[in-house]
Each structure stands twice: as C-alpha cells, then as structure tokens.
Amino acid sequence: MIIQEINIRKMKMKMKHPFTTSFGTFHEKKFLLLEAKDELGNSGWGESVAFDSPWYNEETLETNLHIIRDFLIPIIVGKKIGHPDEVSERFSAIRKNNMAKSTVEGAIWDLYAKRNKMTLAQALGGELDKIEVGISIGIHEKVEDLVETVRRFVEEGYKRIKVKIKPGYDVEVIRELRKQFPDVPLMADANSAYTLDDVELLKQLDAFNLTMIEQPLASDDIIDHATLQKQLKTPICLDESIHSLEDTRKAVELGSTKIINIKIGRVGGLTEAKRIHDYCMEQGIPVWCGGMLESGIGRAHNVALTTLPNFILPGDTAGSSRYWEEDVISPEVIVEDGYITVPTAYGIGYEPNYNAMDKFTVEQYQFKA
Known part of the structure; x- marks a missing residue:
C-alpha cells in the first residue's frame, strides 16, 4: 500500500467525571486523531495518548504533533509499505517519542487490516472473540465515596478493580476496600509515587491479597524495583518503566517485575x-x-491487542460511557457483565462518528504525497 494522505485532528473532549491520579486531576482530555489514506481511498485511524502536560512521561500533545508533522510523516507519505511492522523499522532513526510513533503506526495497522479484509485482532494474531474488562478508579476525597464507586462497578460485573494510591492515601484505603470487598480482584496503582524509603509501608499491602501493585517506584527505574520485589509478596507490575522489548527483557531478568x-x-x-x-x-x-x-479510536486498538493469548489479566479498557457523554466512534465500546465483545468489522471494527469528531475538533492538518 502507498500512503497518499495523512489527516490530523487536534481534539478536546470533556470527561464525564474528573479522574485523579498521584500526578494530577483530569477534567478534559486533549489528544490527536490521525487518519492515514492509501492509494485506493481506504483509511485507517490512530490516536495519540499523550497528555497536554508531561505528567505521565516526557511526551505531550504538542510534542507529538511536532514529531509527527516534521519527522514521521515525511518518512511514510508517498512511500510503499508492505506490512505495518515496517513502520517501526523506518521510524527507528527517531529516538524515543513512542506515543507519536504509535499514533501513525496504529493508523497504518488499521488501514492494513481493512485492505486485507481482516479485523485488526486477526491481523495481530488475536484469538479471543470477547475480552475481560477491569476498571481503573481515580483518587477520591472521601474513602466512603470510593467504596460506593467500587461497589457500583463490581455490581456492573467488572472483572478487576484498580485503584490509584499515593502517600497518605494507601494502606488504610486498601484495608477498607478489602474489608468491604473480600473476594474482588483488587490492585493498587502508585504511578511512581514511592521510593525505597517506603519499603515498610509498602510491605503492609501484602496483607490484602492484591493481584499486583503497579509501578510503585520511579518511572525510569528497573533496578530499585528488583530490590523492592525481593521484599514483597505482592507481585510488582511495571508500567512507566517499560518502553520496549529490551526494557522488558532486562526487567524480567533482574526480577524487577x-x-x-x-x-x-x-x-x-x-x-x-x-x-x-x-x-x-x-x-x-x-x-x-x-x-x-x-477516546473510542485508541480504545478500539486496545480491544484488538487484548485478544492475544497472554493477556490473561483484565485490562483497563472500560466502555466509552465510563469516560464520555459521547464518543467519536459508532457504535461505542460497550461493556456487558465485565466483557467487551470484539467487533467483527474490518480494521478496528468501529466507524468514525464524524459528527462527534467535528464537534470536538479544535484544529485540523492535512498532508498529501
């Protein structure tokens, strides 16, 4: 296939409910949607997941736009691509900027699947026709409000509950949740809020039979996590520390995760x-x-990826209605009794809702071969 045209939309969508983590509260999400068109008029969609400030990592919406526009698009527009795996190889000369690269590559994967009359899940080698879904719950001012939020999602059938923690909002919060929900799969996400000075505090979490504690230490650390894991019974899950297969290999060999x-x-x-x-x-x-x-575009990519066989733990891909009054795809992503049915239409399996996209679009850019 030949990439003839790239269209980028800068989006702003108000969140249905504020979402709070150890590094900030989100009331709205600003992001990029990218459409790649081939010589036959087919189109594929990708989404930048970078935030508008560098809270999660060093990338932002604006740096993604810069890297995509000035470096990545010239590498692929007008060029022949046999398989999406070639895209990451062509982008390898550009250091890091993974979220920018993923935005473009995701659109080309969607386009490739559509051209070959496959679902994106099939193109990736996925095996499942429905996936288990967990829910991620932000920090609440009152623990009793958090308990009621968790209760609602448990009653809706979500297969795993993840709650955000931070210093001063951790052991007692988890203790109360475990008291109220003794059998629910529960995990804590620290978003790098702790250090090795907090080992004794973190060891207290071993009492609550957590599925995992996610990224307790620094976002760029692998070595200290290995030290911590030796002292914890609870499995450590790495998130921000893992940017590549090489990072994964090193973390596994060190016993960091x-x-x-x-x-x-x-x-x-x-x-x-x-x-x-x-x-x-x-x-x-x-x-x-x-x-x-x-938004629904990025959510659809997550659904497809999760059909691979080693995704044996429920992910964070909740339904569209968890975050948005109106999503940018049709139909929206729907959770039923803790499961999402994998769509059977070609590509990501959802159609762009252009009326909604236009409503939430702030700026547009077009690049042609």
Missing part, C-alpha cells in the same frame, strides 16, 4: 506491543492492557 502492563502508546505501537507480549508469554510473565483515558 512479575507482571507487565502493556500500553500501546508507551511502547511505540502495536508491533512492539506484540513483541513484548510474545516474549512475556515465553517467560511465563502475564500481561494486561493499560489505559490512557483514550
């Missing part, structure tokens, strides 16, 4: 995500798909 969170944007695209999945499967390390408050 027992579970890997795969986020497509963080690792640079579906090709690298699949490589990490395959390696972890060989090593007996379970993986799950993390979320970045995506």
Whole structure:
C-alpha cells in the first residue's frame, strides 16, 4: 500500500467525571486523531495518548504533533509499505517519542487490516472473540465515596478493580476496600509515587491479597524495583518503566517485575506491543492492557491487542460511557457483565462518528504525497 494522505485532528473532549491520579486531576482530555489514506481511498485511524502536560512521561500533545508533522510523516507519505511492522523499522532513526510513533503506526495497522479484509485482532494474531474488562478508579476525597464507586462497578460485573494510591492515601484505603470487598480482584496503582524509603509501608499491602501493585517506584527505574520485589509478596507490575522489548527483557531478568502492563502508546505501537507480549508469554510473565483515558479510536486498538493469548489479566479498557457523554466512534465500546465483545468489522471494527469528531475538533492538518 502507498500512503497518499495523512489527516490530523487536534481534539478536546470533556470527561464525564474528573479522574485523579498521584500526578494530577483530569477534567478534559486533549489528544490527536490521525487518519492515514492509501492509494485506493481506504483509511485507517490512530490516536495519540499523550497528555497536554508531561505528567505521565516526557511526551505531550504538542510534542507529538511536532514529531509527527516534521519527522514521521515525511518518512511514510508517498512511500510503499508492505506490512505495518515496517513502520517501526523506518521510524527507528527517531529516538524515543513512542506515543507519536504509535499514533501513525496504529493508523497504518488499521488501514492494513481493512485492505486485507481482516479485523485488526486477526491481523495481530488475536484469538479471543470477547475480552475481560477491569476498571481503573481515580483518587477520591472521601474513602466512603470510593467504596460506593467500587461497589457500583463490581455490581456492573467488572472483572478487576484498580485503584490509584499515593502517600497518605494507601494502606488504610486498601484495608477498607478489602474489608468491604473480600473476594474482588483488587490492585493498587502508585504511578511512581514511592521510593525505597517506603519499603515498610509498602510491605503492609501484602496483607490484602492484591493481584499486583503497579509501578510503585520511579518511572525510569528497573533496578530499585528488583530490590523492592525481593521484599514483597505482592507481585510488582511495571508500567512507566517499560518502553520496549529490551526494557522488558532486562526487567524480567533482574526480577524487577512479575507482571507487565502493556500500553500501546508507551511502547511505540502495536508491533512492539506484540513483541513484548510474545516474549512475556515465553517467560511465563502475564500481561494486561493499560489505559490512557483514550477516546473510542485508541480504545478500539486496545480491544484488538487484548485478544492475544497472554493477556490473561483484565485490562483497563472500560466502555466509552465510563469516560464520555459521547464518543467519536459508532457504535461505542460497550461493556456487558465485565466483557467487551470484539467487533467483527474490518480494521478496528468501529466507524468514525464524524459528527462527534467535528464537534470536538479544535484544529485540523492535512498532508498529501
């Protein structure tokens, strides 16, 4: 296929409810949608998951736009691409900027699947026709409000509950949740809020039979996590520390992690995500798909990836209605009794809702061969 045209939309969508983590509160999500068109008029869609400030990592919406426009698009527009795996190879001369790379690569994966009359899940080698879904819940001012939020999602059938923690909002919060929900699969996400000075505090979490504690230490650390894991019974899951297959290999060999969170944007695209999945499967390390408050486009990519066989833990890909009054795809992503049915239409399986896209579009850019 030949990439004849790239269209970018800068989007702004108000969140249905504020979402609070250890590094900030989100009331709206600004992001990029990218459409790639081939010589036959087919189009594929990708989404940048970078935030508008560098809270999660060093990338932002504006740096993604710069890298995509000035460096990545010239590499692929007007060029012939045989398979999406070639995209990451062509982008390899550009250091890091994984979320920018993933935005473009995701659109080309969608386009490739459509051209070959496959679902994106099939193109990736997925095996499942429905996926288990967990939910990620932000920090609440009152623990009793958090308990009621968790209760609502448990009653809706979500298969795993993840709650954000931070210093001063951790052990007692988890204690109360475990008291109220003794049998619910529960995990804590620290978003790098702790250090090795907090070992004794973190060891207290071992009492609550958590599925995992996610990224307790620094976002660029692998070594200290190995030290911490030796002192914890609870499995450590790495998120922000894992940007590539090489990071994964080193973390596993050092004993820094027992579970890997795969986020497509963080690792640079579906090709690298699949490589990490395959390696972890060989090593007996379970993986799950993390979320970045995506719109329906990014959410659809997560659904497709999660159909691979080593995604044995429920991910963060909740339904559209969890975050948005109106999503940018049709139909929207729907969760029923804790499962999402994998769509059977070609590509990502959802159609762009152009009326909604136009409503939330702030700026547009077009690039042609």
